[in-house]
Amino acid sequence: MAALRILVPVKRVIDYAVKPRVNKAQTAIETSGVKHSMNPFDELSIEESVRIREKKSYPHGVDEIIAFSIGPPKSVDTLRTAMAMGADRSIFVETKEGEEVEPLAVGKVIRELVKREGINLVVCGKQSIDDDAGQTGQIVAGLMGWGAATQASKVSFGEKGVEVEKEVDGGTETVRSQLPMVITTDLRLNEPRYASLPNIMKAKKKKIDKISAEELGVSLERRLKTLKVIEPPPRQGGGKVDDVDGMIAKLKELGAI
Amino acid sequence: MASRSRVALVLRRTRISTAPSTNPLRPLSQIRWQSTATTEDAEGVAQGTTGTSKTIKFTSETYPEIKRDSKFAEITEDHVKFFKEFLGKEASVIDGVTKDATDDIEPFNGDWMRKYRGHTKLVLKPGSTQEVSKILKYCNDNMLAVVPQGGNTGLVGGSVPVFDEIVINMSRMNQIRSFDDVSGALVVDAGAILEVVDGYLAERGNIFPLDLGAKGSCQIGGNVATNAGGLRLLRYGSLHGSVLGIEAVLPDGTIVDDLSKLRKNNTGYDLKQLFVGAEGTIGIITGVSILCPQRSKAVNVAFLGLESYEKVQQAFKAAKGQLSEILSAFELMDNQSQDLVQQVTKNKRPLESEHPFYCLIETSGSNSEHDNEKLQSFLEDVMEKEIVTDGVVAENETQVRNLWGWREGIPECLGHWGGVYKYDLSIPISELYSLVEETREKVAKAGLMGDTDEHPVVDVVGYGHMGDSNLHLNVATRRYDKKVEKELEPFVYEWISKRNGSISAEHGLGLAKKAFIGYSRSDTMIALMKQIKKLYDPKGIMNPYKYI
Numbered sequence: 001m002a003a004l005r006i007l008v009p010v011k012r013v014i015d016y017a018v019k020p021r022v023n024k025a026q027t028a029i030e031t032s033g034v035k036h037s038m039n040p041f042d043e044l045s046i047e048e049s050v051r052i053r054e055k056k057s058y059p060h061g062v063d064e065i066i067a068f069s070i071g072p073p074k075s076v077d078t079l080r081t082a083m084a085m086g087a088d089r090s091i092f093v094e095t096k097e098g099e100e101v102e103p104l105a106v107g108k109v110i111r112e113l114v115k116r117e118g119i120n121l122v123v124c125g126k127q128s129i130d131d132d133a134g135q136t137g138q139i140v141a142g143l144m145g146w147g148a149a150t151q152a153s154k155v156s157f158g159e160k161g162v163e164v165e166k167e168v169d170g171g172t173e174t175v176r177s178q179l180p181m182v183i184t185t186d187l188r189l190n191e192p193r194y195a196s197l198p199n200i201m202k203a204k205k206k207k208i209d210k211i212s213a214e215e216l217g218v219s220l221e222r223r224l225k226t227l228k229v230i231e232p233p234p235r236q237g238g239g240k241v242d243d244v245d246g247m248i249a250k251l252k253e254l255g256a257i
Numbered sequence: 258m259a260s261r262s263r264v265a266l267v268l269r270r271t272r273i274s275t276a277p278s279t280n281p282l283r284p285l286s287q288i289r290w291q292s293t294a295t296t297e298d299a300e301g302v303a304q305g306t307t308g309t310s311k312t313i314k315f316t317s318e319t320y321p322e323i324k325r326d327s328k329f330a331e332i333t334e335d336h337v338k339f340f341k342e343f344l345g346k347e348a349s350v351i352d353g354v355t356k357d358a359t360d361d362i363e364p365f366n367g368d369w370m371r372k373y374r375g376h377t378k379l380v381l382k383p384g385s386t387q388e389v390s391k392i393l394k395y396c397n398d399n400m401l402a403v404v405p406q407g408g409n410t411g412l413v414g415g416s417v418p419v420f421d422e423i424v425i426n427m428s429r430m431n432q433i434r435s436f437d438d439v440s441g442a443l444v445v446d447a448g449a450i451l452e453v454v455d456g457y458l459a460e461r462g463n464i465f466p467l468d469l470g471a472k473g474s475c476q477i478g479g480n481v482a483t484n485a486g487g488l489r490l491l492r493y494g495s496l497h498g499s500v501l502g503i504e505a506v507l508p509d510g511t512i513v514d515d516l517s518k519l520r521k522n523n524t525g526y527d528l529k530q531l532f533v534g535a536e537g538t539i540g541i542i543t544g545v546s547i548l549c550p551q552r553s554k555a556v557n558v559a560f561l562g563l564e565s566y567e568k569v570q571q572a573f574k575a576a577k578g579q580l581s582e583i584l585s586a587f588e589l590m591d592n593q594s595q596d597l598v599q600q601v602t603k604n605k606r607p608l609e610s611e612h613p614f615y616c617l618i619e620t621s622g623s624n625s626e627h628d629n630e631k632l633q634s635f636l637e638d639v640m641e642k643e644i645v646t647d648g649v650v651a652e653n654e655t656q657v658r659n660l661w662g663w664r665e666g667i668p669e670c671l672g673h674w675g676g677v678y679k680y681d682l683s684i685p686i687s688e689l690y691s692l693v694e695e696t697r698e699k700v701a702k703a704g705l706m707g708d709t710d711e712h713p714v715v716d717v718v719g720y721g722h723m724g725d726s727n728l729h730l731n732v733a734t735r736r737y738d739k740k741v742e743k744e745l746e747p748f749v750y751e752w753i754s755k756r757n758g759s760i761s762a763e764h765g766l767g768l769a770k771k772a773f774i775g776y777s778r779s780d781t782m783i784a785l786m787k788q789i790k791k792l793y794d795p796k797g798i799m800n801p802y803k804y805i
Contacts (some may be wrong), residue, residue, distance in 0.1 A: 017654030033554055035625070037653035060306050080651050111563040194649035194656060197561075197640050200633075 003063035004179075006049045008041040009175050010069050011109060012078040013130040022229050026167075028098070029130070029229065038078045039202040041125025043085070043192040044185040048155060051190060058157045064088050068113060070106055072097040077210060083203035084195035090208040091117075095220065096197060097189070105220045106137030112216040114144060120180035124175030126151050137184035147177035151186040258385055292361050293457060313367050313374040314737075316419050316768065323802055325420040327403045332379055332421060336401065340381055342393060349429065353378035354577055365424045369410060372675060372737065373768060375418030376403070384429045386512055386543040388505060392425060393541065394510030402798045405537035407479025410448065410471035412679055413767025415536045418478065419802045427478050433457055442501055442518040445479025445544045464552040466493035470665040478542045484534030486763030488665075489726035492621070493550060494587040495767045496533055503529040504544035516546045529787060536765050537800045539793035553585070553621030556656045559636060561648035564614030566690040569614050571644045572687075573723055579635040585629050586619035588664045588725040591693065594671075594718035597733060598663060602669040607649050607660060616723065617664050624656045667720055672731040674715045678732040678741065680749050683759035686726045693719030693730055696745065699734065703744050713738040727762040750776040768803045 014020050015035040038046075046067065067082035069075040070093040080088040086118045093109055095101060099217045114122065121210035122141075127134035141148035149164035153172070156163045161178045167188060195203075213220050251257045299543040341771040344350055354363045358378075367374045383389045383642060394697040396403050411415045418424060427448035430568045438461055445454055452472040455465040467480055469487035479485075481503070484496050502517035515529050532542055548585055563569050569589060592613050599606055608615075622628040632650070639645040651657040671677045684692060688762045698708050706714040715733040720773065730749065734741060753760050754776040760778070774783060786805050790797075 015654045017658070035555075035654060040653075191605065194560075195647040195652055196608070197559075197636055197645070197650065200650060201637060201640065242346050243348070 001191045002050065002120065004058050004063045004121050005063050005117060006052070006065045006121045007110065007114060007117065007145050008049055008065060008067050008082065008137065009124045010041070010046065010082050010123075011039045011068065011128045011130075012036050012071050012075045013039045013128055016129055027093060027226065027231060031098075036077075038072065038081055039125055039128045039130075041127060041129070041185055042078075043186075044187070045123040045125055045189045046085045046087060047103050047192040048152075048183075048185060050193075052122070052155070053086070053158075057155075057171040059186070063067075064117075064194050066113075066117060066119070068107055068110070069087070070101055070213075071095055071185055072164070078205075079208055081195055083206045084200045085193060086199070087206075089206050091199070092208050092210050093213055093216075094210060095213075099220070099223070101220050102128050102222055102237045103133045103135035103139055103216060103225060104223070106136050107143055108218040109213060109216055110140045111143045112137070112171070114180075121252045122146075122182045124184055126184040127163050127185055137182050143166070144180070144182075147165050148182040148184070149175050149177055150184045153186050153188040155183060183227055208248050223238055242247060258587065260352075290340065290469060293744070295459065301805075310311070313371045316373045316417075318739075319373075320419075320768075323419060325404075326797075328400060329422075329798070329801070330400045332401065332423065334459060335803070336395075336399065337379060338465045339395060340392065340453060342378070344381065344383065344388060349382045349384065351380035352380075353380075353695075359696065362580075364408070364496075364749075365406065365426060366417060368414055369596065370412065370672065370679075373414035373417050373419075375404075376421050377424050378421055379416040380424040380426055382429045386505070386506065386769060387428075389425065389430075389506045389541055389543050390512050391634065393506050393508050396423065396552045396798055397508045397510065397796055398644065402801050403723075404800050405478075405482070405541045407448065407476035408471065408474040409479075409480070410475040411483060411759070411767060413762045413769040415767030415800065415803055425541060427476060427541075427543075428550065434544065436461065436463075437518065440518065441549045441551070442546060443549045444502075444516060444518070444544060445477050446544055447476060447481075449477050451475050451477060451480060453534060458549050459552060462552050463549040464489075464700065465549055466499040467496065470668055471657055477545050477547075481533055481545050481547075482535060482537050482542050483765045484725065484763070485720070486725065488558065488586055488722070490722065490763075496547075497530055497697055500529065500533055500545060501548055502546035503532050505532050505540040505541055505542045506670060507540045508796065508799055510573065512543075513540065518546050520548065521721060531793075534765065536767060536804050537703065538790055538804045539799060540798075548613045551623075554623055555625030556585075556621045556657060557628055557632050558620075558651040558660050559618045559632065559648055560603045560607050560660045560663070561616045561618065561639075561645045562577055562608045562610070563614045563616060563644070564646050565611060566614060568644050568646075569616060569723065570686065571637055572616055573641075575639055575644065576635065576678065579638065580620055580631055580784060581617070581622040583622040583631060584618070584724075585621040586722075588617040588721070589689075589691070589723040589728075590615045590617070590664055590667065590720040594667050594720045594731075595715050597673075597716060597718065598666050598670045602662075602666060602674045604659075604662075607663065608647050610647065612646055615663075616769075619661075642760055658802070664720070665730075667718070667729075669719065671731050673737045674733055676737045678734065678737075678745055679764070680728075680730040680745075680760075680763040681762050682728050682730060682749075682753055683726055683762040684728050684753065685756055686723070689723070689728050690719055692749070693717060695752070696732070696749065699748065700741070703740070705738075705741055713741050725762070747773070747776075753777070766804050771803055771805070774805060 015037045018035050019032045049065045052058055065087045067079050067087035067090045069079050124137045138148050151166040152164045153167045154165035161176045163176050165172050165174050241250055332354050334355050337352050342349050351361050365380045367379055402419045404422045404424050405423050406416045406426045430446040432446045437445045467487050468489045500517050504516045505513045506600040620632055621629050651660050700714050700717055713734050717732050720732055721727050721729040750760050750773050759777045760773050
């Protein structure tokens with residue numbers, strides 16, 4: 001059996017603590033001047049891959065962890081973070097600012113990289129928090145003809161194969177598959193580490209290979225068109241009453257009593 | 258997009274597993290102290306954090322030498338009737354005079370540290386400046402002592418009564434009056450809660466020039482009255498600089514309307530400055546006009562581990578030199594303080610190995626790439642020169658908040674065992690930490706410190722605003738014990754006095770530091786202060802037994 005060659009796709013998204021706003025033209029979310037960071041599910045994927053290596057949970061070891069991103073130029077920062085957390089090197093497919101790539105195209109790019117790099121495990125987030133498509137992992141598995149264990153909350157390597165636990169309503173479901181395979185990660189899988197200073201400095205020396213989608217023979221053309229983006233209607237604020245009498249009066253006014 | 262906030266919430270819950278907040282909608286809900294209090298219910302805070310409020314000793318028992326001044330009248334039913342008549346609403350008067358209202362009044366009598374507890378029987382909640390004026394005039398005419406009270410988050414017992422002083426709670430005056438987004442001048446009622454105001458400003462791209470751990474409960478009026486320092490002082494300066502104007506009521510009912518929105522006004526004595534830091538001893542602040550700077554778009558936080566206080570000083574110097582205008586906080590924490598935070602919160606420490614000292618560095622600026630680059634090169638530099646042993650950088654907002662939690666969570670976590678002796682000191686920076694070491698040694702030698710219950714002291718810790726030469730020396734205890742107090746006082750004050758430091762850098766005097774002002778101020782200065790007090794409050798009804 002060969003050692004693991006792990007590919008971790010990561011995406012640069014608007015920070016999940018920032019409230020997104022729709023742009024004036026109602027065509028997209030305002031991204032300029034907004035704090036961006038790594039998609040939280042992708043952080044979990046990197047962390048899990050690094051833990052598989054550190055804890056030697058796969059008997060034949062981990063050969064290489066490659067981070068991959070497709071997106072605008074600043075996605076390089078996200079790749080640096082991934083490498084500071086422990087990925088060995090990165091592959092970057094650059095797109096124009098504001099150009100959204102659909103999951104199918106991302107899946108095809110990943111398929112080509114998997115072939116080129118001899119990847120036998122793809123660990124990716126179950127969804128990105130910006131478009132919430134939640135398809136990429138499954139599409140990659142479909143294109144490759146691999147098994148896909150989605151929403152992992154625990155990953156372990158047994159004699160019979162890779163076991164993945166996922167949280168389902170009212171309990172846990174465990175699935176088993178053989179390598180090569182795709183695992184998509186869910187929130188309870190682990191607690192991602194902070195990027196430490198020495199590792200951030202080391203990450204600067206790690207390699208980022210740039211490659212274009214054309215070189216990989218994949219078209220990034222969109223099949224879907226976004227017609228309009230609107231904010232949900234604002235929540236109606238509650239009122240405050242001074243005392244019990246005020247509350248009763250209010251309830252009467254609303255016809256509740 | 259719809260599920261975005263949900264994702265964030267779940268994340269927060271999983272990562273910060275000990276978040277005490279019961280309200281998941283509050284954005285800053287990790288281990289900031291008092292975060293369990295809802296912003297609407299500031300006066301409930303004391304109740305919330307002093308779950309065992311019944312067991313707090315009365316201040317009058319702790320300090321038997323303080324006697325009730327017989328010049329003050331006892332509150333009678335007639336007095337209560339007067340207040341009820343013109344304040345109108347039932348909720349504006351909590352009346353423990355004509356009936357038993359112990360449970361309702363208790364939160365206003367006790368402070369959150371469980372150290373001070375008064376005997377008041379009457380709480381008034383005026384809803385306007387006119388009402389405050391009427392109350393004070395009546396109290397002044399009838400010789401009734403009063404205690405102005407904001408969010409009651411003070412640390413020196415200044416906001417709770419000692420005996421039966423009437424509590425004038427400002428929480429009903431909580432409106433934002435105006436905001437000029439060109440000049441940044443904000444006018445608010447005194448009872449507005451800091452976090453609410455800061456949230457309002459955030460929506461408009463500005464920031465309140467003050468930030469502190471108690472932001473979810475503390476009120477602007479109280480912040481100004483105590484001249485609170487907090488976490489942003491390094492960047493935005495003290496309130497003496499940012500407060501543009503004040504509206505206050507004097508004991509005789511005179512309304513001092515100095516709500517200027519002007520940046521510059523060199524016409525006569527700057528009297529508003531007297532109210533900043535007067536702790537409610539010469540009047541009650543009812544409104545504040547304050548200059549609010551632009552909010553920085555890019556905030557970066559690094560958390561560093563260092564092996565000695567020497568190195569901490571080197572790091573601070575390097576940070577000032579290399580980060581200069583974007584440096585917005587430089588906070589110091591010793592390992593002991595972080596140990597205690599971890600014991601209470603059970604959170605995973607940001608750095609894998611332990612270090613004697615930790616620093617939290619925050620930068621804020623307008624251009625995230627520029628700031629990032631500066632911070633990175635600074636960090637590389639201090640790592641290469643081996644000033645810093647290890648460190649992490651927050652990669653996203655949640656990590657920013659979590660890292661701040663390790664600093665802001667200290668006060669709350671220290672109170673976990675029972676009580677805390679708190680000293681808030683200005684010390685020349687080179688000697689800042691020696692006091693902690695000496696105090697720790699002294700307490701240990703006296704056999705008062707240990708892991709078991711017979712030792713009153715859990716640990717002696719030091720942390721604070723390195724950038725302002727401001728140290729918080731805290732002694733976490735299982736109970737308040739005179740033996741511990743004797744070890745600490747006057748030792749700490751004499752130590753400070755010898756170095757020309759201040760015995761109260763940002764917490765004020767209140768009741769706790771009243772007796773010790775002489776260590777930091779000369780007799781002449783104190784005499785001048787007393788003249789001011791006498792001039793504005795000739796009958797002495799304002800917040801008696803405290804301050805000077």
